[in-house]
Amino acid sequence: MAGAETLSGWGRIGRPGRETRSEDLAAITAGARLTRGLGRSYGDSSLPADGGTVAASPLADRILGFDEATGLLEAEAGLALSEINRLFWPRLWTSPVLPGTQQVTLGGMVAADVHGKNHHVDGTFGRHVERLVMRLADGRIVATSRDREPDLFRATLGGMGLTGHILEVAVRLQRIPSPWIWSESERVAGVDEFVAALRAAAADWPFTVGWFDALATGRRLGRGILMKGRWATAAEAPARPPAPKRRVTVPFTLPGWTLNRASMWAFNQLYYHRHPRRPRRAVVHPESFFHPLDVIHHWNRIYGRRGFTQHQCVLPEGERPGAARRLLEELTARRGMSFLCVIKDCGEEGEGILSFPRPGISIAIDLPAGPGIQELVDALNRRVLAEGGRIYLAKDTFARAADFRAMEPRLAAFERQRRRWDPEGRLTSAQAVRLFGDAP
């Protein structure tokens, strides 16, 4: 997502800025104010605060070591998850956490402390990280872990690149019985039923997630498809390893009117009714299960020139039953349009000071940018605040500092660590200026 003099995140809302790429990440991070990976965060978290240059890691992608006995993978921070999947799935190892796209780097996975469909079992990516090598704001290169500068380690997991540049990551992969997925899916009638179904499924399934229809109203509000899965046993799986999926490309930015209420409604109807009434069971390709949208290269172009954002929050549904429904009611009352909505239950909070997930229900809603988007995000954030929830920085573009501060009592602890490791405030991002009050 880099143009001549503009940069953007996945939501394609451009800002002035440039990136420098090199295989020598240590060299390009010296003096840099931010490092980015593949730019799959939606908003401005990987964008420069001052329209200047950010270091970009994707060319620094060497594997430095792999221990067959322990599963410990050591690699440069620019290594993409797609490469880890390609190399390790056929060898019966997997990344312990797989977010919805595999076009992310190790550094981006650490900095956002990403979660996957197994959050209720395996927590965030950071739980499996053993060690980081970082370049600090003052230029020093240090190793950090749970035993070595543990405060820096905790602040960096989910710290959105604001504590230092991650150069290398050591993460423990997991053994799998086969590289295929045994999956089961079923229709769910509405949002309250979804919350209950996710909870029930969590007891038996390591992977759970739901797609829901945010345009349906009344009793059907939040109806959708629940997907559950586990790694298939060797006996269930095809003998061959899964070949990387072929991709189709959205060739150009579509006109803004392509996505409107009617087309989204039609898509949602089709998606819901295409699924049989009874549960569907099958052995499926791991990419189709974990990264379904990756088969459409540049799918973000369908939102047109204005781009889009995602609003993702986690609501402590256990403490406040009905929180997920109230959020969707807010969305539909304001005629918010979205056709890609994801619901997931979250397990325990991670170690990262600012890590996103906490016990509750996570809801992710893609929203076209354009007139009214700021007011809509404000309204959703007021609801998140009222429910005692929080938003995910990796998806955010429009939150206001006051709302973010009010939902993040952990911010003060995070800022203390930032001041300790970067007393002169050299490291920053466009998002940190907007939300944390950094000087550009």
Ligand SMILES: Cc1cc2nc3c(=O)[nH]c(=O)nc-3n(C[C@H](O)[C@H](O)[C@H](O)COP(=O)(O)OP(=O)(O)OC[C@H]3O[C@@H](n4cnc5c(N)ncnc54)[C@H](O)[C@@H]3O)c2cc1C
């Ligand atoms: C289709 C789609 C589905 C997604 N699904 C999920 C999901 O299921 N779960 C989830 O948790 N997330 C999900 N995400 C978000 C994505 O996983 C995160 O935004 C991730 O951080 C992107 O990685 P990246 O390498 O592209 O990082 P970028 O977007 O380039 O950067 C993200 C942040 O990490 C920092 N950063 C990146 N590399 C470094 C480094 N080497 N050193 C220091 N800081 C660094 C940046 O400064 C920035 O703050 C999804 C995104 C998309 C587009």
